[in-house]
Amino acid sequence: xxxxxxxxxxxxxxxxxxxxAMVATGPAIAKDTINVGIASFLTGPAAGxxxxxxxxxxxxxxxxxxxxxxxxPYAKAGFAGAKMNPIFVDESGGNAKxxxxxxxxxxxxxxxxxxxxxxxxTCMAITPVAEELKKLTVLSxxxxxxVFEESNRTYVFRTxxxxxxxxxxxxxxxxxxxxxxxxxxxxxxxxxxGQDSYKFFDITMxxxxxxxxxxxxxxxxxxxxxxxxxxxxxxxxxxxxxxxTSFWGGDIEAFVLQALVRGFFKDKQVISSVGGSxxxxxxxxxxxxxxxxxxxxxxxxxxxxxxxxxxxxxxxYKKRYNAYPLGPSYQYASSVLAYKIAMDAAAEKAGxxxxxxxxxxxxxxxxxxxxxxxxxxxxxxxHQAVHPVxxxxxxxxxxxxxxSVSDVKFYAPGCIYAPAGQKxxxxxxxxxxxxxx
Amino acid sequence: MQLITxxxxxxxxxxxxxxxxxxxxxxxxxxxxxxxVAHGAFYAWGAYAAAYxxxxxxxxxxxxxxxFVLIFVAAILVGIVLGTIIERLILRKMYHExxxxxxxxxFGIFLILEDVIxxxxxxxxxxxxxxxxxxxxxxxxxxxxxxxxxxxxxxxxLVAFGCWYGLNRTxxxxxxxxxxxxxxxxxxxxxxxxxxYLVTFILGAxxxxxxxxxIAPTISVAPGFGIDVIVLSFAVVVIGGMGSIPGAxxxxxxxxxxxxxxxxxxxxxxxxxxFGVMAAVLMIRPEGLFAPEKARRI
Numbered sequence: 196x197x198x199x200x201x202x203x204x205x206x207x208x209x210x211x212x213x214x215x216a217m218v219a220t221g222p223a224i225a226k227d228t229i230n231v232g233i234a235s236f237l238t239g240p241a242a243g244x245x246x247x248x249x250x251x252x253x254x255x256x257x258x259x260x261x262x263x264x265x266x267x268p269y270a271k272a273g274f275a276g277a278k279m280n281p282i283f284v285d286e287s288g289g290n291a292k293x294x295x296x297x298x299x300x301x302x303x304x305x306x307x308x309x310x311x312x313x314x315x316x317t318c319m320a321i322t323p324v325a326e327e328l329k330k331l332t333v334l335s336x337x338x339x340x341x342v343f344e345e346s347n348r349t350y351v352f353r354t355x356x357x358x359x360x361x362x363x364x365x366x367x368x369x370x371x372x373x374x375x376x377x378x379x380x381x382x383x384x385x386x387x388x389g390q391d392s393y394k395f396f397d398i399t400m401x402x403x404x405x406x407x408x409x410x411x412x413x414x415x416x417x418x419x420x421x422x423x424x425x426x427x428x429x430x431x432x433x434x435x436x437x438x439x440t441s442f443w444g445g446d447i448e449a450f451v452l453q454a455l456v457r458g459f460f461k462d463k464q465v466i467s468s469v470g471g472s473x474x475x476x477x478x479x480x481x482x483x484x485x486x487x488x489x490x491x492x493x494x495x496x497x498x499x500x501x502x503x504x505x506x507x508x509x510x511x512y513k514k515r516y517n518a519y520p521l522g523p524s525y526q527y528a529s530s531v532l533a534y535k536i537a538m539d540a541a542a543e544k545a546g547x548x549x550x551x552x553x554x555x556x557x558x559x560x561x562x563x564x565x566x567x568x569x570x571x572x573x574x575x576x577x578h579q580a581v582h583p584v585x586x587x588x589x590x591x592x593x594x595x596x597x598x599s600v601s602d603v604k605f606y607a608p609g610c611i612y613a614p615a616g617q618k619x620x621x622x623x624x625x626x627x628x629x630x631x632x
Numbered sequence: 633m634q635l636i637t638x639x640x641x642x643x644x645x646x647x648x649x650x651x652x653x654x655x656x657x658x659x660x661x662x663x664x665x666x667x668x669v670a671h672g673a674f675y676a677w678g679a680y681a682a683a684y685x686x687x688x689x690x691x692x693x694x695x696x697x698x699x700f701v702l703i704f705v706a707a708i709l710v711g712i713v714l715g716t717i718i719e720r721l722i723l724r725k726m727y728h729e730x731x732x733x734x735x736x737x738x739f740g741i742f743l744i745l746e747d748v749i750x751x752x753x754x755x756x757x758x759x760x761x762x763x764x765x766x767x768x769x770x771x772x773x774x775x776x777x778x779x780x781x782x783x784x785x786x787x788x789x790l791v792a793f794g795c796w797y798g799l800n801r802t803x804x805x806x807x808x809x810x811x812x813x814x815x816x817x818x819x820x821x822x823x824x825x826x827x828x829y830l831v832t833f834i835l836g837a838x839x840x841x842x843x844x845x846x847i848a849p850t851i852s853v854a855p856g857f858g859i860d861v862i863v864l865s866f867a868v869v870v871i872g873g874m875g876s877i878p879g880a881x882x883x884x885x886x887x888x889x890x891x892x893x894x895x896x897x898x899x900x901x902x903x904x905x906x907f908g909v910m911a912a913v914l915m916i917r918p919e920g921l922f923a924p925e926k927a928r929r930i
Contacts, residue, residue: 238747240856242755385903414899419860421851422649424781425642425895431775432638432896445757448852452761456778457769476757476852 225548226277231534232300234293234311235335235527237285240419244444244472245313245523249336250283251516252524253310256531257281259511266507268564274535275542275549282306286313290320297321301330307551308333310530313523315339315358315387322351331551333558335530336523338490339387340619343575352558352578354530354570358388359619360611361441361468361490362395364584367606367632368486369437369466370404372588376464378435380410382426384418384446392441392468398623410435423450427457438463440470447473455482466586471495472521474589474598485589487600491582492567493525496603500567508566529565533572536563571608574615581608606632637773639892645781647888648788652846654865654880655791656839662875663812663832665731666723669738669862671840673745674714676858678841679848680753681706686760686849699763699849707845711838714745719833724826742858750855757854764849780849787846788884791839795877808832812875867910873920882921 233253236246257279259265263272273279282304284296300306308331312318318337325332332351334342338358342351369376379400383389393413400407410433414426427450430438442450447470454460460482467473471489474481489496497505498519508528512520520528537558541549544557560577563570570582587600609631613622622628657671685702718741726734767779799805811818811828819825843861851857868887872879887906894905901908913921 238750238755238855240854243757243854247755412896412899414895415902416895417860417903419857421847421857421860422646424645425892428638428642428775428777429896429899432635445852445854445857448757448759448854449850452759452764452852453778453781453850456761456764456780457776459776477759480759480761 223548223550223553228280229274229277229307230280230282230304232284232297232304232306232309232311233281233527234284234286234296234309234317235523236287236313237283239287240445241313241443242287244476244521245336246286248472248518248521249311249313249523249527251512252520253281253527253531255508255512255515255524256528260531260535266503269504269532269535271539275538277548279531286311286317290316293317294320294324297324298328301328306330308534308554310534311335311527312337315341318342318353322348325351331555331558333530333534336526339391343579344618347576348578350555352533352555352572352580354533354565354572354580355526356491356581356584356608356612357579357619358392358490359395359613359623360581360584360606360608361488362392363399363611363623363627364606365439365466365468365486365488365586366396366399366403367610368488368586368604369464370400371604372486372602373437373464376407376436378408378410378433379437379439380413380430380433380435381439382414382416382423382430382450383439383441385415386418389415389418389441393439395619395623396439396468399627402623402626408435419446421445421449423453427454427459430463431457431459436462436464438465439468440465441468443469444472448477451477451481455480460484469522475519475521478598479591479596481589481591481598483588483590486586487589488584488586489522491522491525491584492565492605493522494520495598495600496585496587496605497525497567498599504564504566525565525567529567529570532565533558533561533563533570537561568605573608574612576615581612583607584611634774635896638775639896640889641773641777641782642895643885643889643892645784645888646891647884648784649843649847650864650868650888651788651881651884652784652791653840653843653861654868654884655795655877656836656843657865658869658872658875658877658880659795659839660833660836661869662877663808664723664829665875666738667731667735667866667874668836669735670718670741670745671836671865672858672860672862673742673749674710674837674840675844675861676749677710677714677745678707678844679851679853679857680749680758680844681710681841682845682848683758683760683853684753686762687758690762696762696766699760699766703763703845703848704842707842708838710841710845711834714841715834715837716830718837719830723833724829727829742862746856746858753855755855757852758848759852760848762849778850784846791842792877792881799877804831864906867906870920871910871913873917873923876920876922879920879922 235249236242261278310333312334313336315337318334322342334353336355340357340359381393383393416426466486468488469490471494537554541553541557545553561572570580572580583605585603585605587603590599590601592599613619660666660668682703685706686699689698764780769776769778811825868883872883890905894901
């Protein structure tokens with residue numbers, strides 16, 4: 196009796212162990228639908244230029260993937276065959292609220308993954324929580340290099356390159372195009388994004404053009420200040436001709452309106468790292484001749500790029516939302532696409548619906564052709580993306596009656612990002628050794 | 633000399649802006665003892681209404697100068713409509729409550745009005761640059777300045793004079809002074825205090841809306857931009873003394889000029905100046921520089 200009982204217990208334990216091993220290494224139970232949280236600014240000042248275009252970009256691509264209408268090579272319907280049910284949440288309201296929203300998505304609503312996030316502050320707040328809750332999270336827009344340079348991450352990925360490359364590319368572009376300008380200054384918002392953007396631009400200029408004088412009086416007005424009359428006067432009195440700005444949304448629009456009527460753009464060469472939304476919103480009111488960036492192969496800089504995926508994205512977006520896709524539209528779409536590619540690849544490898552670990556393994560180090568260009572998760576042990584960053588010069592197209600850019604030049608990732616394993620600030624301080632431009 | 637002239641003009645321009653946006657707040661507090669957080673929403677609604685009207689005028693090829701008329705029409709309409717609804721339907725039922733509860737109520741009104749803006753106008757920005765473009769620019773102190781911002785001086789002087797005249801030279805002003813001094817005695821003397829409160833609230837709301845409407849041509853009118861105005865207005869009003877119109881004027885001038893000096897010479901202290909001045913004044917005179925005298929009750 197007792198011998199039979201031992202046999203039964205032994206077999207049960209063995210069978211249970213075998214089942215557990217299968218669950219750990221084999222495919223997960225197939226799903227018809229996956230729930231994914233997608234965070235972006237749906238209210239507040241960042242909604243118009245960032246949040247809503249980002250949400251629209253994600254929505255467009257999710258619907259196309261669910262329906263199997265995305266162009267080749269991504270025409271296979273679904274995410275490992277499952278349809279995505281996006282749960283859009285508002286990123287407004289501060290970090291504490293966002294951490295609460297994130298926990299709610301993961302712990303109460305049981306999402307399969309979380310995508311999105313625009314503000315660097317939110318990304319810094321969410322990242323440790325994502326690691327704690329062990330939930331796959333793909334950051335879409337935020338720029339701070341600190342997310343991956345301060346610590347190794349397991350569950351967090353970012354499909355957008357960090358902001359240091361934007362500043363380095365801006366400096367390289369103005370030195371390529373405006374060699375005779377002797378002196379630079381800046382007007383940037385007084386928080387992490389603005390201060391870091393100017394700091395990295397300043398260091399790069401000092402490393403690449405030591406004879407170019409940095410202003411003693413760069414301006415850092417409060418974010419959403421709206422009134423820049425005094426700052427424009429200060430910049431006008433400054434002998435520096437180059438003016439760097441990382442203003443975005445309403446701030447760049449207000450600055451342009453106030454500076455334009457004062458003839459500022461005739462006297463100064465303005466370099467805007469992320470003001471693309473203002474070019475579209477102000478239309479022909481936006482001055483010609485501004486050096487404009489979009490943080491990658493996005494928006495205005497690739498609007499007419501003749502590649503099937505980009506043409507599909509621009510046309511479908513315009514048809515659905517009656518506007519051109521902006522940078523955030525591309526950035527969110529790229530995150531969704533990367534997630535699909537990883538899930539499909541993981542499913543193929545596992546021979547069934549993939550687990551989160553299998554999806555993360557497929558995502559790690561992934562390179563893919565996105566809507567604007569190629570993106571590679573090649574930094575931070577395969578978690579942080581790099582891609583080319585470019586700038587062009589704004590010009591109102593009178594024939595098409597829409598904004599355009601000329602003299603577009605992109606800088607390869609090897610030229611503007613620190614190699615894997617090095618911190619951006621240290622690499623810049625050392626003079627960007629090994630940069631391949 | 634060029635730098636001093638520039639700092640002075642920048643300071644006066646910013647001070648004019650501060651005075652216009654904060655005077656409505658101080659009038660409402662002076663008469664009704666309400667710290668009106670919804671003031672930022674009046675500012676935002678004024679800006680949206682003006683930007684929408686000016687955009688409509690531009691689309692319909694109305695003459696550019698019509699933008700100036702529309703700014704005032706938009707401000708008055710917003711002031712009358714929002715002021716009447718809020719005072720009659722909400723505040724009138726709360727006058728007997730503690731001041732802190734009324735502050736919370738106005739905060740709730742602010743949040744509701746901000747969300748209604750999103751419902752009505754959406755998240756995309758509105759522009760109304762035509763009046764600013766029409767007036768062009770002029771060279772002063774060695775740099776080019778836009779004439780529109782210079783007209784802020786004129787508007788601020790007009791508002792200050794209007795408030796002074798209205799309070800000191802009209803029957804309504806005298807009634808206001810009596811109500812400010814003692815509400816109960818005013819009631820006993822047969823003054824229609826409820827009507828005085830309604831008119832005061834509409835006046836304050838209109839001035840808040842005028843601040844937004846007049847600033848609209850210089851900015852991108854987008855969601856959420858009424859929040860900063862509350863903070864700045866409170867700082868100015870606290871420096872000058874809650875409820876004092878001359879106090880708001882002096883507070884605006886102090887903050888405007890010191891901020892201009894900071895931006896030109898020590899930009900890292902720009903934010904500090906506004907609130908540093910406020911803290912310094914509160915340390916020396918907790919009631920503000922020009923707080924109205926309070927009657928001693930026996």
